[in-house]
Amino acid sequence: MRQYLMTIALLALFISTGSCRKDFEYAPSYGNLEFSKDTVFLDTIFSNIGSSTYSLKVYNRSKDDISIPFIGLKQGETSSYRLNVDGVAGKTFSDIPLMAQDSLYIFIETTVTLQNTNQFLYTDILQFDQGNNSQQIPLVTLVQDAIFLYPNRNSKGEKEMVVIDVDADGNNISAPGFELKNDQLHFTNEKPYVIYGFAVVPSEQQLILDPGARVFFHQNSGMAVRPKASLKVNGALSSDQELLENEVIFEGDRLEPEYGNVAGQWQGIRLEEGSSSNTINYLTLKNATVGIFAQGESSLSSPTLTIENSQIYNSSKINLWGKTAYIEAKNLVVGSAGNSSLYCNLGGSYSFTQTTIANYWTESFRPNAALTINNFEPDGQNNSYGADLIKADFKNCIIDGNGDFEISHGSNGSNAYNFLFSSCLITVNENNIPSKSGELYQFEDDITYKNSLINGLTEFEDTQKNNFRLTSTSEALNIGDKIDALAIPLDILGTERTESPDLGAYEFFELD
Structure with a gap:
């Protein structure tokens, strides 16, 4: 016992001596x-x-x-x-x-x-x-250096607010924003534009963007085009597909490489009801929440949006959303998104030719098909209201993705529901056709699914990078309708497609 106590005492002395050291020697x-x-x-x-x-x-x-x-x-x-x-x-x-x-x-x-x-x-x-x-x-x-556009502040330091939406009860939803002034309605390629809040194109005005214009949106920012206003994106074909020197680009304002493929960095573009004659050519829009939301007016007397030679991808929700809209699209790529790549909602009139709709989203669970079409919408009170789907035509298109069923129909059985898939490649699981609306999925019907290929191999170059160019083994090669292709003789990269047209926005060609 005495030896044990002595050992404890020596150990305590050693610890106390070490703890008295005030500093290490450096x-x-x-x-x-x-x-x-x-x-x-x-x-x-x-x-x-x-x-x-x-x-x-x-x-x-x-x-x-x-x-x-x-x-x-x-x-x-x-x-x-x-x-x-x-x-x-x-x-x-x-x-x-x-x-x-x-x-x-x-x-x-x-x-x-x-x-x-x-x-x-x-x-x-x-x-x-x-x-x-x-x-x-x-x-x-x-x-x-850049041109910065942002909301003003009042005497209390509060940011200027603008209305960007209406809730289910008809109440306005506002966010920080500002109306573009007359001298701000022409975006050139001399300097990039950085937008804070919502930039609003006022009624009776149009915003024009020159080839090579760059627009960067801060977090929670976006653009709204008011009724009787319009957006004119005048991009052009680029000789360098890495630099895209002539293309107009919309994206978030974080330039670091780690933000290059982060969805939901900014809100997106809103074409409000009554905005018409919006035209987009050679635009790349990426990393938004909803890339473009186009709401048409019920008369559908003129196109809400005409979009060509453009690509929209990596939106956290939807890339292109038309609500009772009149949309005409050619040589369009709507790539991966957290929900649908393309949403044709609450009726309208839609024409998509030589379009690639491909959703290979992997960041989270994706609840809906790459292409979703319907003619009704719930009102939040267990009721729904409908609008006529005058037409939803898809010609020489690809509808594909990493899901089980990449097309979704929704008809209320009361309003008109007219659609056509002509010479399209469609990815579906024919063993899992919804019983409630199975008549909309009669893929053997040569009237609504004319000359379409079901479950063909698309074989894109790199879906994770939203590169939806076709490879030499794709079954989408050489099966497009020639008459429809003649109306768009060049693909999104300027390649001639009239001899043996491929499906989608890209015509395959061998790289040197």
Whole structure:
């Protein structure tokens, strides 16, 4: 027992002696730090918009505990970069300890303001120690100037609000936004446009976009086109399919690569009831919530939207939604989305020729088919109201996806329901046809499903990148109707298709 007590006492003495040490002994750094990067590139940002946070890891490979005498930005407090070292924010730091065989994270952000320039390379130096022992890591950011459009604020600091929708009870739904002024109704390709809130095209006005125009939308932002107003997107065919130099592009305002394929970054485009003669040519629209929502008026006397040579993809809900709308589309790609790629809702009149409708969404459960068509809508009180589906014509189209059934019909049995699929490839599970409306899925009927191929192999190039070009093994090759193809002799890339037309927006050709 005495020996046991003596052992406990010695152990306690050893612990108390060690705990009395007030500090570790650190050797100064002698310029022998190692780093996870030799340069920190902060991806392209817009002037006045903060970057994402980037990291640099600093290693002490030695067997000694060291102290880094100085960590800081060469431009000091005037630098537009911001640092966080070991959980502390600042621009300069002194005597930072780093244990032997240990590492340290430094987090870096920036916000840069530019004037009178289109693009600018903003740089600074992250310094470790000074004098002969100095080590340096360059910081590099490409800053792009832009035209910023945003809501005004009143005397109380409150943002200007605009009506963007109406709820089920008829109450207005408002959001921060502003009406575009007369001198803001022509978007050129000289500088990109960055929109905060909802940009509204006023009644009796039209917004014109030149070839090569770029429009970036901040989070929860979008565009609304009022009744008797219109949107004119005048893009053109590009020679470089990576740069898309002549195409008009709508997307979110985060330029970092990790945001390149993130759905739901902005709200989308709303063509309000009474807005007509909207025309879109060579537009790429991506990463919205609802890409384009087009609400037609009941008379359907003129097209709500004419869209050609365009692609809409990676919307968190729906890429193209027509509600009692009159839509004409040619050479259109509506790719993956969190719900339907294309939604023809509450009747209307629709004509889609040489269109690729393909939904290979993998980010979450997708509740609906790539193509959804109906002529009625619930009113939220266990009732529904309907409108005539004057026509829903699909010619030389592809309706495909990674789901079991990529076409969905919904007829109330009272309003007109007219549709045609002519020379289309349609992906369905014929063993799972809905019994309630099975008459709408009679794929052997050569009147409503004329010359259509059911469950053919599409064989796209890369569905996860929304690249829906056809490959040489696709069963969609050479089976298009020639008369319908003659009306659109060139595909979305300008390739001639009149001899043996393929289905969809792309005509297959062998790459060099």
